[in-house]
Structures are given as C-alpha cells and as structure tokens.
Amino acid sequence: MATLPKRIIKETERLVSDPVPGITASPSDDNLRYFEVTIDGPSLSPYANGKFQLELYLPDEYPMCAPKVRFLTKIYHPNIDKLGRICLDVLKDNWSPALQIRTILLSIQALLGAPNPDDPLANDVAQEWKQDEQKAISVAKEWTEKYAVSKD
Amino acid sequence: MDGELYESSAEASPVLDVGCFMSEFNDKIYHPWTLKSFIKGKYLSKMPNLQNHLPQVSYDDLLIMLQYKKWQSEEVINSYFDNPDQLLKACGLPFKWQESNNTFDLINNFTCPICCEDYIEPTTVYSLACNHKYCLQCYNSYISNSILSGKLIKCIEPSCALTIPHRDIDRILKVEEPNQLLNSYAKSFINQSTDQFKWCPSTDCVSFTEMIKNYNADDIDEDYESNDISNIPIVSCIERHEFCFNCNFENHLPCPCFVVKLWIKKCQDDSETAHWMDANTHNCPRCETSIEKNGGCNHMTCQKCRHQFCWICLGDWNAHNAGFYTCNKFKDGDTNSKDYEDKKAKESRISLKRYLHFYKRFAIHESSMRGDLLTLKKVHEVTKVYMEDRKNQEKNLSWNDVQFLSDAIRALIIGRKALKWTYCFAFYLKNGNFTEIFESNQDFLSKTVEDLSEIFEKIISKKNRNKVETIMQEKNRIINLSDLIISRKRSLIEGAIVNVNEDLLRFNT
Amino acid sequence: MSKVPRNFKLLEELEKGEKGLGAESISYGLANQDDITMTYWNGTILGPPHSNHENRIYSLTIICDETYPDKPPKVRFTTKINLPCVDSEGHVIISNFETLKNWKRSYTMETVLLELRKSMALATNKKLPQPVENSTY
Numbered sequence: 042m043a044t045l046p047k048r049i050i051k052e053t054e055r056l057v058s059d060p061v062p063g064i065t066a067s068p069s070d071d072n073l074r075y076f077e078v079t080i081d082g083p084s085l086s087p088y089a090n091g092k093f094q095l096e097l098y099l100p101d102e103y104p105m106c107a108p109k110v111r112f113l114t115k116i117y118h119p120n121i122d123k124l125g126r127i128c129l130d131v132l133k134d135n136w137s138p139a140l141q142i143r144t145i146l147l148s149i150q151a152l153l154g155a156p157n158p159d160d161p162l163a164n165d166v167a168q169e170w171k172q173d174e175q176k177a178i179s180v181a182k183e184w185t186e187k188y189a190v191s192k193d
Numbered sequence: 194m195d196g197e198l199y200e201s202s203a204e205a206s207p208v209l210d211v212g213c214f215m216s217e218f219n220d221k222i223y224h225p226w227t228l229k230s231f232i233k234g235k236y237l238s239k240m241p242n243l244q245n246h247l248p249q250v251s252y253d254d255l256l257i258m259l260q261y262k263k264w265q266s267e268e269v270i271n272s273y274f275d276n277p278d279q280l281l282k283a284c285g286l287p288f289k290w291q292e293s294n295n296t297f298d299l300i301n302n303f304t305c306p307i308c309c310e311d312y313i314e315p316t317t318v319y320s321l322a323c324n325h326k327y328c329l330q331c332y333n334s335y336i337s338n339s340i341l342s343g344k345l346i347k348c349i350e351p352s353c354a355l356t357i358p359h360r361d362i363d364r365i366l367k368v369e370e371p372n373q374l375l376n377s378y379a380k381s382f383i384n385q386s387t388d389q390f391k392w393c394p395s396t397d398c399v400s401f402t403e404m405i406k407n408y409n410a411d412d413i414d415e416d417y418e419s420n421d422i423s424n425i426p427i428v429s430c431i432e433r434h435e436f437c438f439n440c441n442f443e444n445h446l447p448c449p450c451f452v453v454k455l456w457i458k459k460c461q462d463d464s465e466t467a468h469w470m471d472a473n474t475h476n477c478p479r480c481e482t483s484i485e486k487n488g489g490c491n492h493m494t495c496q497k498c499r500h501q502f503c504w505i506c507l508g509d510w511n512a513h514n515a516g517f518y519t520c521n522k523f524k525d526g527d528t529n530s531k532d533y534e535d536k537k538a539k540e541s542r543i544s545l546k547r548y549l550h551f552y553k554r555f556a557i558h559e560s561s562m563r564g565d566l567l568t569l570k571k572v573h574e575v576t577k578v579y580m581e582d583r584k585n586q587e588k589n590l591s592w593n594d595v596q597f598l599s600d601a602i603r604a605l606i607i608g609r610k611a612l613k614w615t616y617c618f619a620f621y622l623k624n625g626n627f628t629e630i631f632e633s634n635q636d637f638l639s640k641t642v643e644d645l646s647e648i649f650e651k652i653i654s655k656k657n658r659n660k661v662e663t664i665m666q667e668k669n670r671i672i673n674l675s676d677l678i679i680s681r682k683r684s685l686i687e688g689a690i691v692n693v694n695e696d697l698l699r700f701n702t
Numbered sequence: 703m704s705k706v707p708r709n710f711k712l713l714e715e716l717e718k719g720e721k722g723l724g725a726e727s728i729s730y731g732l733a734n735q736d737d738i739t740m741t742y743w744n745g746t747i748l749g750p751p752h753s754n755h756e757n758r759i760y761s762l763t764i765i766c767d768e769t770y771p772d773k774p775p776k777v778r779f780t781t782k783i784n785l786p787c788v789d790s791e792g793h794v795i796i797s798n799f800e801t802l803k804n805w806k807r808s809y810t811m812e813t814v815l816l817e818l819r820k821s822m823a824l825a826t827n828k829k830l831p832q833p834v835e836n837s838t839y
Contacts, residue, residue: 048309075707098710104307105334109710115738123736137351138307138335462751
C-alpha cells in the first residue's frame, strides 16, 4: 500500500490527542483512510442522547476533494437519506482543502441541530417535515430512541 | 495548413461579416472559431478600451473585473466610477492602499497547512494580499481541481474571498499555453450555450462553430421526424470539417437527422452480426488470394492473377466501367429459394441481407475514406518535393500552385462522405420510380470518386519512380475530376432535397 | 491507489446505476431501497440481438456480502436460461464463468452483467435452445 500522506497522519494524530467533544473518529486497522465515526446528537435537538455511527473515507485525491461520509445508524432527517447519504454543501461544491475531517464532522453535527428541509436529500422526510414540523420532530425523536440510544 | 487556406478561401460571400460563412444548401450564417481566436475576439479584445478608461487599475485586476462582469466592459467602467470599493470587494481584489496583492516568496522552514509537509530547504510559497501562504504543489493541485468550472479562483482559505490573478494561475500550473482560466471559462460557456455553439465532432478536432443566423431553426428538432432535408444546417469548423449543427454529427446529407439516429442505433444493435464482415480483407474472386486493401480506391487488381475487380461487389471491374454501374443496387430477388423455412424466418433473413447490403457499402466508403486520408498524407509529402522542385526552376512560387491538390483532397473526402450517407438514405427509402434516378446519381458520383482515388494511388504507388511527374501529367484530370465530384455531389443532394420535399422519395422508418 | 472500502464502492456503483450512466443493455439497483447494508441487488440483462436471447429480458439477483469486492458477488438468474455457466437452479457457476473465476477488485456488478450478456452472444452459445420466455426458477 502506498504511504499515507503527512496531512492524513497529522489529522489522525490530532483527532486522537485532541478529540472534538461529542465526536470520535478512529482509523480502521487495515485501511488508514477509512474511519469509524460517532457523533452525539446535539442536546437541544430531536437527536439529543443519540450516539450516531458513521463511516468516513479519504479518497486518493484528499485533501483536494472532500472526504466521503455516510451514516450507518438509521436517522430521520430531511438532509440524510435511507442509506445514510448526507446532503451538505461542504461535502460537495463548497469543499476547500483547508477544511479537515474534524471541521466536516462538526458541520455534520451542526446539520443535526439545524435540519434544512428546503434543500432535501430524503424527499419524503423533507415533505413531512414541511407539512407538520412538530410531528416530524417527534418521529425523529422516536427513531433516535429506537436506533441511536444504547439500551444498556 | 488547412486552416491557413481557409482564411484565403474564396467561399465567403462579400456581404458577410468578417469570419462568417454561409451554408451550401440554405442560407444559414455561421462563424468557425478556435478557442484561441474566440478568447482573443470575445474577451481580451475588450481590454484596451478598459485600460484607456481606467489607467490607474492594473491589467491583472482589470481582467478579473472584466470576467466578474461577464465581459461587459461598460459595466466595469460604470461600477468602478459608481463605487470602486464595492466593485473591488465583489471581485475579490484588495483595496487600493494595499501594496501588492500577490507574491511568490522563497522561504525557509515552512510547513504547508494543506499537505502538512515541512519544508526545511528554501521553497516557493504563494499568497495573495491576505498573506495565507501555501506551497506551490498544493496550489497547483488546488487550481487544477477548481479550474474546470472556469469561475474565478479564490485563495485556498475558505473564509478568504481574494481572487487569484489569471497570470498567476498560468505560472502556478507551469504551462506554456497562456490563459488557462479563460480557456476553461470559454469551454464551459460553449458547453452551456449549445443553441449557439457546437464543438466540431471530428476526432482530434478541438475547434467549434458559432451559429449566427439559423433561419427556421424551430422547424428542425433532433427528435422531430422531419423529412425536410433542405433546412439541415451544415456548417464547417476552422479546419474545414463539415458537420450538422442540429444533431452535431458529421455532414450526413442527404439523410435527415432522425434517419441518421435510427441508422447509428441499428448499426450498434447489429454490430455483432456485421462484425464477421471485415471491411479490410477479401479474397480475389478469381484466384482466392487474400488481398488487403490499404488505400481508398475500390478498383482492385489482384497482384497474383491480375484480375481486376470491384472491392464492394467483388464483380468484374470492366463491367462497371463499360455498362451500367450496378453494384449499389439491392435486388429484392432471391425469394424463390426452395428451403422449407417458414415465411417469417425467410423474411427476417431477407431483411438482414438487405441491411447488410447497405451497411457493407456504407462501411466500405467509411474505411475507404480512412484509406484516402493515408494516401493523401503521402501525396502531401510528394507535394513538398514538387514544391522544392519548382522553386529551383522559377521564383514567386506560392501555395496557390498546389492549391489544386488540396482542393482535390477535400473533394475526395466530401464525395466519399456523401456517398457513404447515400447508402443509409437508400436503406430507409421506399422503392419508387424516383429511387432509380437517385441510384443513377449515386453511380455517377461513385464512379468519379473512384477515378480520382485511383489517380492518387497511382501517384504514390511504390512502382512509380517519378511521382512529381505524374502529378504534373495528371494535373488537369485531377482538377476536372475534383470539380466533377463537387458538382455531382451537389446535384445528388439537390435532387434528393427536391424529390423528398415533393414527396417523390419517401422514407420507410 | 488506496483500497476503496466496500460500502463506498457500493455507493459509487449504486449512483452509477441510479443515474443510468452505464451501458443501456443492462441495469441494476438495490432490491430494497432502505437496505443500509447494500447486500441484496437486482439486475436485468437485455438479450443480445441475432441470438436466441433477442428481445428477452433476464432478471437476476446479486448478493454482495461482507467480503465484496475482495470476493466476487453471488449471482443468480431468476429468469430461466440455458447457458453453460448457469446451473439448473439459475446460479452462475463460478468455475465456468471467467469474470467470477478470475475476480478483480476493480470489477463491478456492471462488469458481471455485461460479461454475462457477452457470453450469451458467443458463437457457441447464441443458438442454444432456450426455455419458454419469461419462465422462472
């Protein structure tokens, strides 16, 4: 396997030595570009108390192109689809090589706190969100309870 | 070389604007471009005027402003006088009091925040007035990634809005060709304005054509099955490749666009079957020696038994010349075969046979065209020798003396291409009284094309010891045949246009 | 080149399939739209012309388990077909089908479907007698 770029080594080291509160990211043993990630739901959101699992991969072009990120835990959110794919500008057109894994994960955490049904990826969820926000929030809470809160 | 000839070509009508041309069979007006001439003509030509009005602003900054205002120089001037600070800010330019807005610095002990590389030895870093420094490698990959959109490129730091000057982009990319960003800008503009601009579809050709006046353009639509071929906008690019501005395919006259689409689809679907038929090798119909064709001419002479035959129908060549040239006609015969196949299987066999008849001729002319191109390349080399030869004898020699060769080359390609498409045309044609007239026009053109192709092959033949002399001897015949190809092609297509419009020729699709 | 992890490779394949960017003669997609593990897939192959498969549409199931793409997917025809590389229950026999036998990590489900279509058009296979159209296993 090709040697890991210095940038990735440094970012990984810092994620371990100086972790972001409410976020963990650790590289997989057999692929140092592949990370297991958890993000805690923001406290004042329907996702509070949930611990969401994600996976993150740094393609060969990183940092000239954005990391690939996906939710592994089921989540009810207008910008996240059934397969866990995320619609977020900094993961697409607004990516900049000056952004990092940690800033991206923080942006995803912020997205949980501020759903944007006007720029949806999951169309059905966005529709329900716009029609009856209170109901949608309670469904999001239900799903968080069901899939993202550890039972022990 | 073709491009230069084009400039001096007499085809342009005097009433047209500079650089504009009119199509052959209708009065569409178009302008062929190269990226370079387009950037110069549409973008950079605005700079002198801007520099006159705003001498206090640097060239680099003006170019950024001009691109920001989408090449409207008046807009730049007005906004500048209105509120210069606002314009500077919107364009991502530093305020006037800042000394320099960009630097390439050679520094020691630098750690690039993007790649995290520690440069202990002196290394060049780039920064704008914001002083956000990054190493040149990172800037190079960053710009290579961002440049495709053609938009102005900002400092790497996402919170920083400063714009990188065009000149620095070229320097960071280390390319010789200037105006990389304008190249991308123009490309993406052309890709987004497909009603007005089309890239030339020829392989390896990177020029494009602008439609200036496309009369009755609404009448033709790629998906609309119109039989009207009089309105098809055939244009050419700066390299003189002709193509259809409507479907962006090579010149396919006399076929309408929708027929071309059907044909291409059919050829793709049937490629597995047609594959067995290799257009490049045949056996001599008399002695069975395998013969490979490498030129364009379809008049073959077997090296072994000297038998002369036609590559297309494998019939005796003399029969072509003397009597009626019939190898282009498909005979519906062969229906009295005594096999006990059921009717349906028989029909499908005949339909496949019919398709193969036309496809074979279509494919042979296509590969002959490639053969012609090879031959012509060699003729060009001979031409050079010819030029040298004549230069020694007389002075004031110009390309005009060999213009007839370039014209002949062009005529041959045009003739082959038209012939090729007549087989697609004929495949979809319903049998009627006028199909015969069409077929005899096809014969005439076919014969002239083969005659000219044959002369060229004779010129470059290995046995020919004095190629230049042959050119001299055949000069008049070459000129006559070229003219004949052009006029026969013209009457073939004009005839098709008229008869289709009068409903005398009908498509069966 | 680094190794693209299974899930991200499958996401790429899914996007290509969803956008219809691939070949026209085949198609594929997730069997269940919210299968977050992306294991079960459906595929179709349009029979190649001038063969006994012409105008027939074959349905298949493809299973990409945890070992994909290091190991080939498990492919099965649900429409009945007579091909040397397909067993009596529709399973594609790995040892009889080059693409699965010499599997490479860079191959995709699209590769598998296109290669199966090619094998239907092989001179030795195209005239094989075929079961009644649209019958299933």
